[in-house]
Amino acid sequence: MPLPYYVSPEQMMQDKAEYAQKGISKGRSTIVIEYVDGILFFADNPSLSLNKISEVYDRIAFAGAGKYSEFESLRKAGIRHADLKGYAYSREDVTAKSLANAYSQSLGTMFSQELKPLEVEILVAEVHEGQGMNEIYRILYDGNICDEKGYTVIGGKSEAIKIYLKDKYKANMPIEEAIKLSVEALETGVNIKLTKENMEVAVLDRKRNGRKFRRIRIDELTAFLG
């Protein structure tokens, strides 16, 4: 009788992590950056209809990087989680923290139990009334969760872009500046030229009534970028 192969748990986890990282590094990047009125999401996305950024709830938005089909199902699960909670309790009871924890749990479980880990990196952000009160959570393929401040990047070249942002980021930037900085950071970090058709931009704007999420249209982008 042939013996089953023995693979040490360390080796197995390492292999899975490498597999997931490889998948994510192939994808394009998304920047999330705090500006004076809220939080700006900026994705390098060639498709107009397959979105990387999405509204989740009144003050909460989602961004995904990596394999589209995988973060898309996570996005939908997040919207279901939020809508169910808001319906059963109240709209104020839906928080980014609880959503990020739920994501972290399910990604962690999948990473350790499934044969193939998810090749995704996701962001959950919630805008609050006061400056510096916003919440940004970055959740990795293995369920690791990081609480970010000011700015963060997910996807392929995230480290290079972060290094660029580290020097240039200022608190309380107006929206035009935040958009310009995102374009520069993506272009320098990845070494490409972005066209407006390739930019998917949205904001969580605390000045809006009710639902804070809003997509920035291409004509507005033209106005902002000059």
Next chain:
Amino acid sequence: MWNSSFYDYLATECPNLLPQSGVNQNEINLSSNLINREALKNIPHGTTVLALKYKDGVIIAGDRRATEGYQISARRVEKVYRCDDYSAIAISGAAGACIEMAKLLQVELEHYEKLEGVPLTTEGKANKLSQMIKGNLPFAMQGMIVIPIFAGYDLKREEGRIYKYDVTGGRYEETDYYATGSGGKDARSTLKKFFSTGMSEEKAIQLALESLYDASEEDVGTAGPDIVRGIYPTVKVIKNTGIEDVDMASIESVYKRLIAEKQKSSKKEK
């Protein structure tokens, strides 16, 4: 895997949160006809809600009274709810079930919009409401009736649209106006008399308010303008720029004018 409906998601994942979850199905099957005829006689059905089309879209309005038998249970009830940027629902029937359904419809439309990235069409929204009313049928048989009016602005056709419903979820589109509730018939008489196609927004709001006033004169379940407390019917306007509330001050001034005219003509009669 679920589709993009929040209602269907609730039905599979948390059926206890659905509006009709309190109904004991066995009880209904055993003696449905007996309980229900009696129950139906006694349900509070006091309300007048209406919708009418005008030049740029549609107006939807409702009075504010809730009744329990011969008692007034609330004076400030909201019967017209915004569903999304281009639609609203006005409810008549048993208050609890109605409000729950309006809330569920709001979540349903927003849920679909977020999952799919585009909002439902006006027809799609009206149809979803139809299915929800149908789902409520066991509850309705016990007296918890929900009969709404759904109004929306159709961005493709560039016009307002009005739908009325029956207890079984039957959906019927109205071409000009509709009113329902215990004072619905009286409001419809006024609407029938004074409605004309392509009215201005101001005229249409006036007609809506006058119809509610006439209904309140004939129907105990419908409140008229409450000048002492400053409680007036709610009116919402839906057009191509979205949905907006008509502010209380302008509703108040329309009523003050209307009442002054009525006082003048009743003095002449004496």
